Amino acid sequence: MNHADDSRAADKVPWGLVILLGALTAFAPMSIDMYLPSLPAIGADLRADAGLTQATVAAFLAGMAIGQFFYGPASDRLGRRGPILLGVTIYVLASIACSLVTSIEGLIAARFVQALGGCAGAVVARAVVRDRFNHTETARMLSLLTLVMGLAPVLAPLLGGAVLALGGWRAxxxxxxxxxxxxxxxxFFRLPETRSEATAAHARTENPLQAYLALLGQRRLIGYALAGALNGATLFTYISASPELLIGTYGISPQAFGWVFGLNAAGLIGAGQVNRLVLRHRTPDQVLSAASLVAVGIAVLLLVAALTGLGGRWSVLPLLFLLLASYGFMQGNTMAGALNIDPLRAGSISALMGAASFATGAIASSATGAFHDGTPRPMAAAMFVALAGSALALRFLALPGRRQAAG
Known part of the structure; x- marks a missing residue:
């Protein structure tokens, strides 16, 4: 592989497309991170305990996981634009419903539907990238999308806190x-149709179930999916645990919470851009091999700090920053590897990868909440298990037989 040629091609960045696709992938972080500062207010207003208010997060994650199974095959068969516009319409209507609900059960249901619409953007955006770029270029483009998408978790909690103060949680x-x-x-006005006729013709030869069964039979694809999803589970675990950990356990004010949350998001964004530069000289699989081991090492240190209490927040928070940064190296490269396996099913692969990520995130978040004890121990344990599983999936499923080719 000629990395110099890849670098020259990737330097011609279509920034308009990057910003649009980044915004489409930002529905999830915007919808989760923006309302996190409002969770106590939601519970008080709707007379719900912490478990029920937390269920609004879990419902959104479940909707993101389930909805992607529809949009992936639909984008292969019908094109990229139509599913996105349908999903955005559902998202807008459900968001209005969220602002009008009068019970926590109604909010949980509306959040689930909101996610069913919002997941379309991320699924189809990744397929659009694979439509236009090769393996390494796809990994670099997905890192650029992280730069745009990553602004959401930096700005959303700050914006959410300000909107909460000005207009209440419904605002x-x-x-x-x-x-x-x-x-x-x-x-509607700026996204071109990128699906190839070859993809459309292939999609017409099979129904969605056949497409997914064919993909599930590909061992390397499963490896990439598990590696990316289990690494991503650490981010969802942090998102769900961070309000209680930072505000409740460590006594950080709700106002300062947004800044700490944003700093960790900035680390994730920075790692994604370092990944983009590293890909000038290394293949995505080579980066994955190293990044997965580093992430496990950091997870071990975080678990020790959480179990022993050594250093308190001054040990846990810096290690969390480093651990979350691994997301910037893992996600784009695992997604690019998976999309490269079967480009004619790019939409279905994108859906499968996204659904796996949100499903594992929901499981890890729920497990962390179930064992909540007012310390960082449950979160650290969940992150260690997830990252160890991610490294094992990568080594024994995705990368065997690729190492020599990668060199």
Missing amino acids: NFIVLTLFGLAVGAAA
Whole structure:
């Protein structure tokens, strides 16, 4: 592989497309991170305990996981634009419903539907990237999307806190409605159709179930999916545990919470851009091999710090920063590896990868919540198990037989 040629091609960045696709992938972080500061207010207003308010996060994750199974095959068969516009429409209507609910059960249901719509953007955006770029270029483009998408977890908690102070928790969902309308309009007017006729012709020869069964029979694809999903589970675990850990356990103010949350997101964004530069000289599989081992090492240190209490927050928070940064090296490269296995099923692969990520995230978040004891121990244990599983999946499923080719 000629990395110099890859670098020259990737330097010609279509920034308009990058920003649009980044915004489409930002529905999930915007919808989760923006309303995190409002969870106590939601519980108080709707007379719900912490478990039920936390269920609004789990419902959103479940909707993101389930909805992707529809949009992936649909984008292969019908094209990229239609599923995105349908998903954005559902998202906007559900966001309005979220702002009007009068019970926590209603909010849980509306959040589930909101996710069913919002997941379309991420699924199809990744397929669009694979439509236009090769393996290494796809990994670099996905790192660029991390740069744009990553602004959401930096800005969303700060924006959410400000909107909460000005207009209450319902105003957050009004802002999300406006976000959906703006991104939907941009997609309608600016997103080109990128699906190839070969992809369309292939999709017409099989139904979605046949497509997924064919993909599930590919060992390397499963390896990439598990490696990316289990690494991503650490991010979802952090997102769900961070309000209680930072505010409740470590006594950080709700205002400062947004800054700490944003700093960790900035680390993730920075790692993604370092990954993009490293890919000038290394293949995505080579980066994955090293990054997975480093992530496990950091997870071991975090688990020791959490179990012993040594250093308190001054040990846990820096290690969390480093551990979450591994996401920037793992996600784009595992996604690029998976999409490269069967480009004619790019939409279905994107859906499978995304669904696996949100499903493992929901499981890890739920497990962390179930064992919550007011310390970082449950979170650290869940992260260690997830990252160890990610490294094992990569080594024994995705990368065997690739190492010599990667060199």
